[in-house]
Amino acid sequence: MQTYHNTVGGKQADTADHQEIFNPATGASLGLAPLNSERDVNLAVDAARLAQNAWASVSDQERREAVARVAQVLEDNSEYLAGLITQEQGKPLSGPGSRFEMQACVGWTQVPSTLELPPEVVYEDDERKDVLYRRPLGVVAAIAPWNWPLMIAIWQIIPAIRMGNTVVLKPSEYTPIATLEMVRLINQVLPPGVVNTVSGDGRIGAALTSHPDINKIMFTGSESTGRRIIEASSRNLAPITLELGGNDAAIIMPGTDANAISEGLFWGAFLNAGQTCACIKRLYVHENDYDSVVAALSDLARQMPIGDGMDESNLIGPLQNKMQYQKVKELVTDACASGCDVMEFGAIPESGYFLPLTLVGNIRDGQRLVDEEQFGPALPIIRYGDLDAAIASANRLSAALGASVWSNSLEEAEWVAAKLEAGTVWVNQHGAIHPMVPFGGNKASGYGVEFGIEGLKAVTQARVMSIKK
Numbered sequence: 044m045q046t047y048h049n050t051v052g053g054k055q056a057d058t059a060d061h062q063e064i065f066n067p068a069t070g071a072s073l074g075l076a077p078l079n080s081e082r083d084v085n086l087a088v089d090a091a092r093l094a095q096n097a098w099a100s101v102s103d104q105e106r107r108e109a110v111a112r113v114a115q116v117l118e119d120n121s122e123y124l125a126g127l128i129t130q131e132q133g134k135p136l137s138g139p140g141s142r143f144e145m146q147a148c149v150g151w152t153q154v155p156s157t158l159e160l161p162p163e164v165v166y167e168d169d170e171r172k173d174v175l176y177r178r179p180l181g182v183v184a185a186i187a188p189w190n191w192p193l194m195i196a197i198w199q200i201i202p203a204i205r206m207g208n209t210v211v212l213k214p215s216e217y218t219p220i221a222t223l224e225m226v227r228l229i230n231q232v233l234p235p236g237v238v239n240t241v242s243g244d245g246r247i248g249a250a251l252t253s254h255p256d257i258n259k260i261m262f263t264g265s266e267s268t269g270r271r272i273i274e275a276s277s278r279n280l281a282p283i284t285l286e287l288g289g290n291d292a293a294i295i296m297p298g299t300d301a302n303a304i305s306e307g308l309f310w311g312a313f314l315n316a317g318q319t320c321a322c323i324k325r326l327y328v329h330e331n332d333y334d335s336v337v338a339a340l341s342d343l344a345r346q347m348p349i350g351d352g353m354d355e356s357n358l359i360g361p362l363q364n365k366m367q368y369q370k371v372k373e374l375v376t377d378a379c380a381s382g383c384d385v386m387e388f389g390a391i392p393e394s395g396y397f398l399p400l401t402l403v404g405n406i407r408d409g410q411r412l413v414d415e416e417q418f419g420p421a422l423p424i425i426r427y428g429d430l431d432a433a434i435a436s437a438n439r440l441s442a443a444l445g446a447s448v449w450s451n452s453l454e455e456a457e458w459v460a461a462k463l464e465a466g467t468v469w470v471n472q473h474g475a476i477h478p479m480v481p482f483g484g485n486k487a488s489g490y491g492v493e494f495g496i497e498g499l500k501a502v503t504q505a506r507v508m509s510i511k512k
Contacts, residue, residue, distance in 0.1 A: 045074035047223050049083070049242060052090035053235025055227075058083055064220055067133040067361045068351040068395040076219040079243045084211075084250045087239040091182045091209040092256050094236025099179045099207035107156045110205050112232040114152035117197075120228050121145040124193060126353070127221035132192055133360040133396070134315050135352030140360070148197045148225075151494075154478035155205045160499050165507070172510045177503040179207030181258030184251045184281070186272070188263045189215035189363050190318040190418075192222050198493050199261040200238055203502045208259065209237050213251055216244045217364050245271075253278045259502060262286070263320070266442075266487050284491035284501055286484055288320045289444025290416045292437035293473060294459060295336060296450035297329040297430070304449050304471065305339035311447065311473030313347075313400060316359055317420045318367070321445040321467070321474045325413055327433045330426045337386075337404060337424060344388035344400040351392070359389070361396040362419055368396040371419030378403050378412045378423070408436050416442060430459070438464045443485035447473040466492075 044063075049056040061075040077083075098106075117124070121142065128134065128141035136142055166173040185199035192214055203210050214222035219242045226240050241247055245268065252260050253275035262272050263286040276283055293311065295304070312323040328336045350357040362368040375398075379385045383406045387399035401421040403412055412423045427433040437446060446465040450456035453470065460468040466484045469475055476482050476494070483492035491501055 044072065047074055047076050047220050048227070049077050049079070049087070049223060049240040050226050050230050051087045051239045052093070053230055053233075056083070056086070062216070064131060066130050067363050068353075068392070068397070070394060073130055073220055076223065077242050079241045079247050081250045084241050084247060084254065087211045087241045088182060088251070088254050088256050090236040090239050091211050094234060095179070095181055095209040098204070098209055098234060098237050101207070103159070106205060106207065109233060110152060110156035110201060113201070113229045114149050114156060116229050116232055117145065117149045117152060117225070121149070124221055124225055127224060128193060129352040129360070131218050131220050132189065133352060133363050135355070135357045135360050137352075137355045138358040139310060139314055140352060140358070144191055144194045147194045151194070151197050151478045152201050155201050155499065158205075158496060158499060160206070160496065160503070170512055172512065174508045174510075176506045176508065177206065177500065178506050180282070180502060180504050181208060182256055183208045183210045183259040183261060183502060184254070184257045185210055185212040186248050186252070186260070186262040186264065187212060187214050187222060189217040190315060190320070192218040193225050195263050196222050196225070199263075202493070202498045203259070203261070204233070204237055206499055206503050208502055209239075211239045211241060211251060211257075213241050213243070213248050216242065248272075249275055252276060252281075255279050257281050260284070264288070269489060284483075284493065285489035286320065286444070286493070287487060287489040288416055288418075288442065289465075289484065289488050290324045290414075290440050290442035291321055291445040291447070291465070291473070292325045292327060292463070293323040293447040293449065294327045294433050294437060295329065295332060296448065296452070296455060296459065297331060299332065299450050301332060301335040301339040305343055307472055308336075308449070309340060309343045312422045313359065313420055314474065316362060316398075317422075318363060318418055319474065321476070323422065323447065323473050324416060325437070326422055326424045327427050327436060328424055330428050333404075333424070333426050337402060340402055340422075341386060341388065344402065347389060347400060349389040349391050349397060349399070351395070359400065359420065362398060363396070365396060367418060368398065371398055371417055371421055374412045374415060374417050375401055375403065375421050378406060378410060381406075381410055383410070383412075408439065414440065434459060434462050441487035444488035445469065445474065
């Protein structure tokens with residue numbers, strides 16, 4: 044059985060304890076991943092701290108070139124890492140799956156390597172000149188989730204190192220292997236200690252985020268864990284970027300052509316079997332269009348092959364872990380017991396954490412499948428008669444990561460979009476993130492943004508030089 048390792052100070056790091064990782068589609072063992080101790084966390088932070096001053100002293104151009112080399116390593120190893128993602132996380136190789144995730148890793152590395160954040164003269168007159176500089180914060184603690192384990196890790200790592208910080212990354216205990224291998228590979232083109240890893244459960248995450256030598260925390264995950272990280276950060280006063288999931292609402296405007304938008308709606312809801320923070324998780328449809336929307340989505344769902352993602356004919360994979368599998372099943376069972384119309388599509392394998400693609404109609408605000416983020420392939424479809432009421436329904440929950448409006452009229456859609464409370468509101472698309480466009484949550488979905496120039500600013504400290512002439 045293969046044993047995987049952390050990378051600390053540019054070298055393979057051994058640990059006494061390990062956990063076995065299994066394929067959620069087949070149950071097959073994938074190998075042993077390290078389970079770290081607090082001592083291991085201290086060693087990783089020490090390595091990052093030791094490397095940080097030298098890395099910050101490297102010229103901006105040299106760091107950009109190093110990040111570009113990381114992008115090339117990711118591209119060269121995309122197929123190997125995509126296979127690990129599929130086996131460990133479950134998303135298929137094909138379609139918007141693990142190869143798609145690796146393409147995103149490359150793109151979200153290439154773009155920051157091209158961006159500049161030069162000093163800015165913020166004020167000048169005859170008597171004074173004030174210049175704003177962006178300096179690295181120091182050591183960044185990055186906590187990545189299990190749904191897009193490599194892509195989101197890259198979102199955290201690359202802006203941080205681009206701006207002269209060093210990183211200690213903890214992957215999810217559910218999906219550590221692919222991430223550890225990615226970090227091992229990119230260390231081939233980075234100075235030792237610039238990117239390090241620790242692995243384990245929430246105790247290791249807590250030890251990392253509360254460590255006195257951590258200067259910035261980046262976390263993607265649940266609201267409950269995010270709140271614990273905020274509490275832990277009181278020990279080091281580290282600024283935090285939090286992306287805490289969402290319960291994204293989509294509103295289809297009356298009279299919108301259902302067939303024209305059905306594919307966008309489908310993947311907006313069922314990307315990665317619904318295990319995406321910015322997925323459509325509540326769909327509001329005008330009562331006159333309800334039947335046509337359900338029919339269009341049903342037609343697509345019937346065609347989608349579900350199964351082991353290593354079979355390239357499959358486009359929908361399993362839930363990643365038993366906990367999530369049971370949660371989604373429970374929410375669908377509750378909807379069924381409440382008299383909702385539960386429509387299931389697709390033949391699913393007998394083994395593995397597979398669920399059918401599920402549309403749930405005759406459902407209302409206040410029911411569990413609507414109010415709780417399901418994070419799985421079950422989409423509640425809520426009828427509305429009054430557009431203002433639909434907007435109020437979309438805004439009624441504390442989760443506010445993303446939302447979308449679908450319409451034949453862009454002018455009308457933009458009017459509705461302006462009224463929705465979310466970090467990003469898409470029009471005639473959903474989840475369409477871009478490495479140059481800031482992305483972050485609103486309300487209980489977190490704070491701070493990632494991507495583009497604003498994402499670079501988030502991993503720096505503003506310093507002003509004020510000069511008397």
